[in-house]
Amino acid sequence: MILLAPSILSADFAALGAEVAVAEASGGDWIHVDVMDGHFVPNITLGPPIVKAVKAHTSLPLDVHLMIEHPERYIADFAAAGASVITVHAEACVHLHRVIHQIKELGLMAGVAINPATPASAVREVLEDVDMVLVMTVNPGFGGQAFIPNTLRKIRQIREWAAEINHHNLRIEVDGGIAEDTAGLVAEAGADVLVAGNAVFGRPDRAAAIQAIREAAEG
Numbered sequence: 001m002i003l004l005a006p007s008i009l010s011a012d013f014a015a016l017g018a019e020v021a022v023a024e025a026s027g028g029d030w031i032h033v034d035v036m037d038g039h040f041v042p043n044i045t046l047g048p049p050i051v052k053a054v055k056a057h058t059s060l061p062l063d064v065h066l067m068i069e070h071p072e073r074y075i076a077d078f079a080a081a082g083a084s085v086i087t088v089h090a091e092a093c094v095h096l097h098r099v100i101h102q103i104k105e106l107g108l109m110a111g112v113a114i115n116p117a118t119p120a121s122a123v124r125e126v127l128e129d130v131d132m133v134l135v136m137t138v139n140p141g142f143g144g145q146a147f148i149p150n151t152l153r154k155i156r157q158i159r160e161w162a163a164e165i166n167h168h169n170l171r172i173e174v175d176g177g178i179a180e181d182t183a184g185l186v187a188e189a190g191a192d193v194l195v196a197g198n199a200v201f202g203r204p205d206r207a208a209a210i211q212a213i214r215e216a217a218e219g
């Protein structure tokens with residue numbers, strides 16, 4: 001089953017409660033929350049207090065994407081704030097295996113993300129430990145960027161490795177430039193969690209936008 005995760009990065013930050021409620025009513029499956037620290041990526045967004053505030057306005061799982069250095073220092077805070085899924089970047093973790101298990105020990109789904117220039121092999125040794133791999137389909141930092149097609153072969157490779165180790169419920173998430181025109185490509189390659197910021201919150205009719213992406217993904 002394909003999950004759609006509207007990213008609040010493209011929502012109205014002054015009306016986040018209403019925005020996540022609309023995303024839920026419009027058929028979103030998860031709410032994707034982009035945390036940026038101005039170091040790992042050239043942008044700054046939000047922290048645990050905002051996650052906690054958003055949590056009060058939706059019953060959907062909060063999918064927290066940490067684009068930060070030293071994510072291990074903040075995992076407990078994001079868990080306490082109401083995250084259901086926490087994804088850390090492989091590039092930001094010297095002890096990636098330890099950080100993944102830190103997330104799992106809190107009872108959450110653990111994800112590992114890789115930037116467009118990071119090879120799929122960066123997640124190979126932890127594939128059996130994670131619930132999800134996030135293949136970034138843009139360079140992280142901003143919404144509304146163009147999809148990078150070379151990322152498709154990494155999705156296929158990771159799906160193949162998951163089959164080899166019988167990790168059949170591994171989720172593969174894609175994030176960046178996902179819309180009606182790219183959803184089919186990533187789903188065909190093996191992605192099953194689709195993040196969309198601009199393609200949902202940039203449209204006046206969010207329900208129609210989510211429906212269109214879902215239909216494109218399901219072919």
Ligand code: DX5
Nearest residue numbers: 007140141144176177197198
């Ligand atoms: C980018 C973020 C994304 C962003 C995607 O660094 O991780 O989640 O919101 O935005 P769109 O869907 O507009 O490319």
Ligand code: ZN
Nearest residue numbers: 034065175195
């Ligand atoms: Zn994201």
